[in-house]
Amino acid sequence: MATTAVTSAEIASEAPRSDFGRVLAQRERRFAAALLAPAFLALLATTTFPLLFLVYTSAFRMDLAMPFTNGFVGFENYQVLLSDERFWTSLLVSLVYTGSTVALQVIIGLALALLVMDMKRGQGWFRVIAILPVVLSPAVVGMIWRTFMLAPEFGIVDFLAINAGLGSKNWLGDPTLAMVSVIAIHTWQWTPFAFMVLLASLASLPEDIYEAARLDRASAWQRFRRITLPLLRPAIVMVIIMRTMVALTAFAAIFTVTAGGPGTATEILNLYAYRKSFTELSIGYGSALAVALLIVTIIISGILFAMRRAK
Amino acid sequence: MSGQGQVSFRNIVKMHGEFAALKGVNFDIKPGEFFALLGPSGSGKSTTLRILAGLDAPTAGRVLIDDKDVTSTDARDRDIAMVFQSYALYPHMTVAENIAFPLEMAKLPKAEIAPAVKDAARKVKIDHLLDRKPGQLSGGQQQRCALARAIVRKARLFLLDEPLSNLDAKLRLETRAELKKLQRSLGVTAVYVTHDQEEAMTLADRMAVFMSGEIQQVGTPAEVFARPNSIDIAGFIGNPPMNLVPARYVDGDVIIAGHRLKTTTTTAGERDVVAGLRPGALRMTEGGLGARVDLIEDLGDTAALDLDCAGTMIRMRVADGNIPGEGDTISITARPQDIHLFDPATRMRL
Numbered sequence: 001m002a003t004t005a006v007t008s009a010e011i012a013s014e015a016p017r018s019d020f021g022r023v024l025a026q027r028e029r030r031f032a033a034a035l036l037a038p039a040f041l042a043l044l045a046t047t048t049f050p051l052l053f054l055v056y057t058s059a060f061r062m063d064l065a066m067p068f069t070n071g072f073v074g075f076e077n078y079q080v081l082l083s084d085e086r087f088w089t090s091l092l093v094s095l096v097y098t099g100s101t102v103a104l105q106v107i108i109g110l111a112l113a114l115l116v117m118d119m120k121r122g123q124g125w126f127r128v129i130a131i132l133p134v135v136l137s138p139a140v141v142g143m144i145w146r147t148f149m150l151a152p153e154f155g156i157v158d159f160l161a162i163n164a165g166l167g168s169k170n171w172l173g174d175p176t177l178a179m180v181s182v183i184a185i186h187t188w189q190w191t192p193f194a195f196m197v198l199l200a201s202l203a204s205l206p207e208d209i210y211e212a213a214r215l216d217r218a219s220a221w222q223r224f225r226r227i228t229l230p231l232l233r234p235a236i237v238m239v240i241i242m243r244t245m246v247a248l249t250a251f252a253a254i255f256t257v258t259a260g261g262p263g264t265a266t267e268i269l270n271l272y273a274y275r276k277s278f279t280e281l282s283i284g285y286g287s288a289l290a291v292a293l294l295i296v297t298i299i300i301s302g303i304l305f306a307m308r309r310a311k
Numbered sequence: 312m313s314g315q316g317q318v319s320f321r322n323i324v325k326m327h328g329e330f331a332a333l334k335g336v337n338f339d340i341k342p343g344e345f346f347a348l349l350g351p352s353g354s355g356k357s358t359t360l361r362i363l364a365g366l367d368a369p370t371a372g373r374v375l376i377d378d379k380d381v382t383s384t385d386a387r388d389r390d391i392a393m394v395f396q397s398y399a400l401y402p403h404m405t406v407a408e409n410i411a412f413p414l415e416m417a418k419l420p421k422a423e424i425a426p427a428v429k430d431a432a433r434k435v436k437i438d439h440l441l442d443r444k445p446g447q448l449s450g451g452q453q454q455r456c457a458l459a460r461a462i463v464r465k466a467r468l469f470l471l472d473e474p475l476s477n478l479d480a481k482l483r484l485e486t487r488a489e490l491k492k493l494q495r496s497l498g499v500t501a502v503y504v505t506h507d508q509e510e511a512m513t514l515a516d517r518m519a520v521f522m523s524g525e526i527q528q529v530g531t532p533a534e535v536f537a538r539p540n541s542i543d544i545a546g547f548i549g550n551p552p553m554n555l556v557p558a559r560y561v562d563g564d565v566i567i568a569g570h571r572l573k574t575t576t577t578t579a580g581e582r583d584v585v586a587g588l589r590p591g592a593l594r595m596t597e598g599g600l601g602a603r604v605d606l607i608e609d610l611g612d613t614a615a616l617d618l619d620c621a622g623t624m625i626r627m628r629v630a631d632g633n634i635p636g637e638g639d640t641i642s643i644t645a646r647p648q649d650i651h652l653f654d655p656a657t658r659m660r661l
Contacts, residue, residue, distance in 0.1 A: 211366050212399035214386040216413040216460070226412070230403045 051294075058288040064281035077288035087289065089264055090272040091296065097183060097268055098247040098300075104187040105243055106236060109194025113202050114228075116195075127199075130192040138189065142256030145185045146172065150257075172258050175265035182254050182266050186247065194239045201235035202228070234308075241304045248297050269293045315342045315377045316467040316500030318363065323372035325358050332358045334524040335372070340502065340517075345494050347503045347511035350521030351547065359521070360472055360504045365389045376468065392466035396473040398457040400445040406432070406456050407441040413464040431463035434493065451482045458490075462497060469494070469501045475510060487513060508548050512536065520544050538651075542658040545587045545651060551615055554625045557655070558586040565650060568620040570600040573647040578661050587651035590615065590628040595635075599644035604635050618643070 061073045081087050116126050133141065149157045150171040162168050171181050205228070213223045229236075251270050254260065260267035260275060267275070270293060277286025318340040325333040333355045340346045348356035361367040363374060365386030374382045381389055392413070400409050410428045419427070432438040435455040445453055454474060461469060474490070475483045491514050494501045505511050511518045512532040519529045520540075528540040539545035545553045559566045561581050565574050602618035602625065614634045618625045618641075627643060635641050652661040 206397070206399070208395050208397050208399035209401055211364075211386070212393070212395060212460075213401075213412075214366070215364060215389075215391055215393050216464075217387045217416040218412075219387070222416060227401060227403075 054287050055291055058291050060284045062284035077285050081288050090267050090269045094268040098244055100183050101186045101247050102240055102243045105191045105194040106239060108191045110198050112195045113199040117202050130195055133189045134192050138252035139256050141189050142253040146257045173262055175262055178258050178262055178265050182257055185253055197235055197239050201232055205231055237308045245301055317342045317377050319375040321373040323369045326370040331524055336526055338519050338529055342500055343498055345501045345514055345516045347515035347518035349505055349511040349518050352506055354521035355524045356504045356521045360470055364391055364393055364470055390466050391468045392461035392464055393470040394457045394461050394474045398453045400456055402445055406443050409456055410459045410463050427463055431459040435459045450477055469499045471503045473504055540660050542585055542653045551590050551626050554588040555585050556623050558584050560584045568623045574650045575647045576652045576661055583655055585653040585655050588645050590626045592645050592649035593627040593643050595641050596644045599642040601642055604637050604639045607637055
């Protein structure tokens, strides 16, 4: 009898308390939503809306030079795009540019990180100096390279080439050399990022497992292959993902150095979309190109993320 | 066994800048021996092990393994297996891959690796965990995995750096016994670093006791226990530790707290000494040294008494059923051969 009485009393007191709790939780959620709203709206206005507007624009013919031809065209821009040889060339240039710069950044960055890890003194200085290119604006980097480094006869690189007996080269005028140059510039600027991330990751690896590996008779190369690389894998994949997304949408450095030239030798997809929109003033078709770039970026990062999860 | 496993240290000195971690260490380990390096933290025992493994280079002196000078030989080429205090398992590999790693590095054919891994895992009872990663194992299981990785290769020397210190008390006792059996069955030379004198006493065939960068005594646990070389070792070995009380030596007798006791030690004339009395060597008797019982710690089958002998604190261990009450006054003595005398200036045994 006594126990039943206690139980029912408990139930009676519990019910209103949980009701009260629910009201509180609801209020808390509403307050949280109110706090989030400004940021959420700002984000919508500055990212989602322009993106949707871009997709919308790509369905129109919008030619500022010939406004009388403007109007809704549906998928026509995309049909043109698929048979546009310059689109395919610029896509290929984008992929070559991205693939080679990301690969170079990871390889050079990892090599530097391994080297600096073994430095007993001056590690701090090395880090400070190494990070400098990253903090520069890509446009500034492009200007520095075009004038100070690559200018014929007077640029440092050309000066070194002459002294090395290679002779003066037209670094930005020759199609192949121009591509090599823009790849080198991007790699120069962004390798420190890969270097810093990989160095931090390397520094967090426990030292004792390397001692264990030495006693297990692993050579330096085997220690690198069997222990360092697998343990750095998450960091390397992360660097690849982040750098790939940035390289696919690179713009300022190439724009200031070659502006896509000579001809279309260094015209990545991003630059082609820009040229179409703002040089040729064909906004509708430029939007379609930008959407194509967006799709390519999404597909590639989707593949990279899938690889990251797959392990 | 790919070798004999005989070790000699000749005047090994290790400097860290101005600080001498090892001040000229000499010892020999016989093949097949279980040899413990015992000492408090910072005494140089781990440094000694690292120099033996080849992970650190000595500042001076020579290391010989099987009569070959290996002082400048890399750790890779010394044919030594080691269990680290932190276990140092490869976190990205499964237990099986961890154990297989030394064999793969030795370029053993795949067909031989799998059975060897199974065999080693079975010896340390982790053959059901082969597919797990170290992060999914308990501390004790990780420790066994590290052991398996060390024994799988059949190296000539087996080094253990405080392998039990990260285990809980019960597991430590179990593993201690298993470790001894394992070493016996493998017949391998083992060098064991520990700061726990009980571990060293129970495991070791012989041990070296380190004090501030020097070896103060080498011997079997029984020898070191029965005849500690110095005040520091006397205070370090044995639980509860030896009573070390100021006393005066007069013609074969020693005067402690005003009471005269016979000793077997003979030294010239009359002098101040430190007398060492093991708690378990003290006896209650008539007409001995008077002492008041301050505190009793009942340990079940024995009890530890804190005694006040005219201002000098002495601990005594008595068997159950023979325990006086707190506040009682009793009279104690020790046999002449159980009284250790030390020089208070040099801190060495007289």
